Amino acid sequence: MKIYCPICKKKIIYDLDNEYRPFCSKKCKLIDLGSWASEDYSIPGKFESGDSNENF
Numbered sequence: 001m002k003i004y005c006p007i008c009k010k011k012i013i014y015d016l017d018n019e020y021r022p023f024c025s026k027k028c029k030l031i032d033l034g035s036w037a038s039e040d041y042s043i044p045g046k047f048e049s050g051d052s053n054e055n056f
């Protein structure tokens, strides 16, 4: 099974032995993790706190 790395679009083989799948390399995986932490994905409320449901 061949896929394209979501980050660099390089064609790679989807291998369960590849710990960085679906990325081609550790570098691309780290880039993706960085994207989640940045505003690129902008998930509303995902990382927000203090607005609601804080009444323990």
Ligand SMILES: [Zn+2]
Residues within 6 Å of the ligand: 005, 006, 007, 008, 009, 010, 023, 024, 025, 028
């Ligand atoms: Zn890549």
